[in-house]
Amino acid sequence: MRRPFIAGNWKMNLDRASAIALAEGVVREAGKCEGVDLAVCPPSVYLECVGKALARSSVGLGAQNVYHQKDGAFTGEISAAMLKDLGCRYVILGHSERRHVLGETDEEVNKKVLAALAAGLTPLVCVGELLTEREQGKTDEVIRRQFDRSLAGLTAEQLVQLVIAYEPVWAIGSGKVATPAQAQEVHLDLRRLMEQRYNKEVAQTVRIQYGGSVKPENAADLLALPDVDGALVGGASLKVDQFMGIVAGLKE
Ligand code: PEP
Numbered sequence: 657m658r659r660p661f662i663a664g665n666w667k668m669n670l671d672r673a674s675a676i677a678l679a680e681g682v683v684r685e686a687g688k689c690e691g692v693d694l695a696v697c698p699p700s701v702y703l704e705c706v707g708k709a710l711a712r713s714s715v716g717l718g719a720q721n722v723y724h725q726k727d728g729a730f731t732g733e734i735s736a737a738m739l740k741d742l743g744c745r746y747v748i749l750g751h752s753e754r755r756h757v758l759g760e761t762d763e764e765v766n767k768k769v770l771a772a773l774a775a776g777l778t779p780l781v782c783v784g785e786l787l788t789e790r791e792q793g794k795t796d797e798v799i800r801r802q803f804d805r806s807l808a809g810l811t812a813e814q815l816v817q818l819v820i821a822y823e824p825v826w827a828i829g830s831g832k833v834a835t836p837a838q839a840q841e842v843h844l845d846l847r848r849l850m851e852q853r854y855n856k857e858v859a860q861t862v863r864i865q866y867g868g869s870v871k872p873e874n875a876a877d878l879l880a881l882p883d884v885d886g887a888l889v890g891g892a893s894l895k896v897d898q899f900m901g902i903v904a905g906l907k908e
Contacts, residue, residue, distance in 0.1 A: 658863050660879065661819060661886035662903050663695040663718060663780060664893025665748055665867075675702040679709035681896035686715050689903055692886070695746050696893065700734055707743040718746030718780065721754060724767035736775030747772050748888070750782045750806050752825045762805030769807060769818065779818045780865070780888060781806055783846075787826035795824075796845055803849055812854045816861045820846060821888040827868025829890055836877050839866045843883035872901025876908035 670678065675698050686694050695716035698706045707717045723733035739747060749772065750765035765781065772779045783802040785795045799822070807815065822842050827834050834842075843864045850859035866878050867888035878884055892898040 658861070658885045659691065659693055660906055661693040661695070661863050661865060662899075662906075663697060663716075663746065663748075663865065663886070663888050664899055665720065665751070665888055665890050666696065666698045666893060667720070667753070667890060668699055669894055670698070670702070672702060672705055675699075675706050676709050678894065678896060679706045679715075682899060683710060683713040683715055685896060685900040685903075686713060689900075692903060692906055694903065697746065697748055703739070703742045703744060710743075716745040717743050718748060719744050719777075720748050720751065722747050722749070722768050722772055722777070724764070724771040726771075736771045736777055739772075740775050740777060744777060746778045746780055746819075748780045748782065748821075750802070752782060752784055752823055752828055755782075756786075756825065762802055765806040766808050770809070773810075773814050773817060780821050781818055782821045782823050782867070782888070784823040784825050784828075784868070790824065790826065795842060799842060799846065800849055803846065804853075812858050815850070815854060815858055819863045819865060821865040821867050822846065823867035823888060829869070831869050833869040833871075833874050833878070834866070836881055839878055840881045840883055843881065847883055870902055872898055872905065875902040875905030879905050880908075 695718045697718035697720050710717055719739045722736050749768050754760040769779045783799050785798040789798045824834050846864055847859045863885040865886045865888045866884050870887045870889050871892050
């Protein structure tokens with residue numbers, strides 16, 4: 657069985673004190689939760705202090721990006737080994753804001769995925785269609801292209817080490833959540849794709865999170881879907897009660 661996994665993407669929010677307070681709040685509440693993996697992904701400058709706040713808890717630390725090179729003259733970039741050194745277990749890759757605001761390509765995401773895996777990090781690889789692409793009936797095509805290109809060259813052993821996050825771009829930060837039917841359709845299609853490209857075991861092993869305006873009010877319906885294995889949460893991960901309210905949706 658796939659263990660549910662709920663991760664908070666704090667994006668470029670909070671300051672040092674509020675990041676530590678949020679992490680401490682999540683740790684306090686996480687002690688009451690069983691049967692779920694939890695992680696928070698603060699801005700990179702707060703990874704170290706948030707990591708300290710998470711110490712000795714089961715809540716994992718994740719970064720929001722990485723650079724694919726090991727080291728060298730890459731001003732402003734951070735390597736996978738550096739993230740590992742700071743205690744990171746996860747790294748979000750190919751988030752739609754990086755793809756669509758910062759121009760990151762599937763090929764760049766692919767290099768980052770390989771670098772993260774080589775350093776022993778678990779990549780949370782995001783895929784998702786724009787509203788225009790959905791309206792043109794191109795959702796499957798876009799998701800399949802992002803999967804094939806962002807994960808090019810990965811062996812089955814590597815694929816089962818990562819997590820995929822289906823995040824329809826139109827649902828991110830917009831308050832417009834995908835319907836359970838829309839989410840399940842894409843998650844199932846991703847599983848079929850993994851079976852075609854790899855095998856049934858891989859398809860049944862890889863966890864697929866849903867992301868896009870997940871809130872305590874809609875979490876239970878999404879998390880109950882057979883092919884949804886958790887959530888990647890943006891806005892609602894910035895408040896302890898909302899984030900933990902989403903986690904509580906697993907039990908409903
Ligand atoms: C995200 O950025 O990954 C996300 C899902 O954001 P939100 O929950 O705010 O839509």
